[in-house]
Amino acid sequence: MQYSGYDIIGDIHGCAFTLEKLLEKMDYVRDGEVYYHANRQAIFLGDIVDRGPHIREALHIVKGMVDAGSAQCILGNHEYNALGYITPTPETEHTREVKYVRAHNARHNRLIAETLTQFASYPEEWRMFLEWFRGLPAFLELPGFRVVHACWDEALIAECKERKLSLFYDKAFIQQSADKSTFEGRLLDRLTRGTDITLPEGRTITSKDGYKRRLFRTKFWANSPETYQDVVFQPDPLPEDIAQQSLSGDEKDALLCYGENEPPVFVGHYWLQGKPRVLRPNIACLDYSAVKYGRLVAYRFDGEDCLSDKKFAWVYVDASPATESPPS
Numbered sequence: 001m002q003y004s005g006y007d008i009i010g011d012i013h014g015c016a017f018t019l020e021k022l023l024e025k026m027d028y029v030r031d032g033e034v035y036y037h038a039n040r041q042a043i044f045l046g047d048i049v050d051r052g053p054h055i056r057e058a059l060h061i062v063k064g065m066v067d068a069g070s071a072q073c074i075l076g077n078h079e080y081n082a083l084g085y086i087t088p089t090p091e092t093e094h095t096r097e098v099k100y101v102r103a104h105n106a107r108h109n110r111l112i113a114e115t116l117t118q119f120a121s122y123p124e125e126w127r128m129f130l131e132w133f134r135g136l137p138a139f140l141e142l143p144g145f146r147v148v149h150a151c152w153d154e155a156l157i158a159e160c161k162e163r164k165l166s167l168f169y170d171k172a173f174i175q176q177s178a179d180k181s182t183f184e185g186r187l188l189d190r191l192t193r194g195t196d197i198t199l200p201e202g203r204t205i206t207s208k209d210g211y212k213r214r215l216f217r218t219k220f221w222a223n224s225p226e227t228y229q230d231v232v233f234q235p236d237p238l239p240e241d242i243a244q245q246s247l248s249g250d251e252k253d254a255l256l257c258y259g260e261n262e263p264p265v266f267v268g269h270y271w272l273q274g275k276p277r278v279l280r281p282n283i284a285c286l287d288y289s290a291v292k293y294g295r296l297v298a299y300r301f302d303g304e305d306c307l308s309d310k311k312f313a314w315v316y317v318d319a320s321p322a323t324e325s326p327p328s
């Protein structure tokens with residue numbers, strides 16, 4: 001089927017009712033269980049799971065559309081996390097104290113808790129969705145545009161194509177990915193989590209949700225940056241003295257710079273706030289913090305080389321009990 005355009009949709013994180021409103025606003029119609037558009041296709045940027053009140057429902061909508069051909073979906077770090085969470089490390093797999101590729105520590109347990117709770121009575125369904133995650137592409141190149149959850153890393157993607165990998169994250173792949181020096185580890189970590197810089201010795205940032213971080217997220221498109229402020233890309237600001245610090249040569253070398261003449265690329269992941277706008281004429285982020293009562297955002301792409309602020313569509317997430325409030 002030839003589509004006249006694509007509607008690229010940001011991180012849902014269990015806001016299924018808001019997703020339905022967004023699809024309806026963009027003239028998708030429901031046929032039985034499946035939403036479709038007469039001449040457009042939806043592209044989901046990953047992070048369907050975790051945090052929000054209707055994770056199971058969101059997965060059914062997205063997978064239903066993908067199965068029917070009315071959407072495509074890529075892997076987010078939260079789907080990758082879920083696979084790591086169920087995969088034993090090779091060293092401990094056959095011992096009494098099994099450890100997992102994604103450790104079952106307090107922070108990771110808390111992040112996946114909503115998903116596990118909501119699937120507690122549907123273990124078969126959860127297993128089915130986990131198997132589905134294994135085949136989600138980590139990136140897509142479509143006519144005139146690209147999508148990836150967090151970061152377009154040309155070298156890694158070229159390596160992927162060279163190996164002619166049709167990516168499938170089976171147990172061995174996920175186990176390999178625990179080591180960030182392997183291809184598997186670099187690919188999944190970089191494409192779904194993006195780039196970051198470690199803070200100076202002894203310094204941390206406490207984010208709004210209470211996590212202490214020793215890293216901050218960075219842009220993959222910074223042009224000749226000089227200071228940390230030039231590359232930071234996350235909701236929590238850097239302390240002033242750190243923001244003004246100069247990047248070292250090694251830090252500069254490690255940064256990526258997505259070219260201004262590359263095709264438009266769409267990402268999610270970064271918890272933006274406020275009114276959606278393009279980051280650069282060929283880069284747009286569609287994560288506007290839906291699950292923190294922000295907006296669920298789409299970009300309605302029609303093949304343009306130069307992205308426009310006018311082409312975003314969104315729905316505010318409503319906190320009333322009938323909509324996206326967590327079940328009490």
Ligand SMILES: [Mn+2]
Nearest residue numbers: 047076077269
């Ligand atoms: Mn993410």
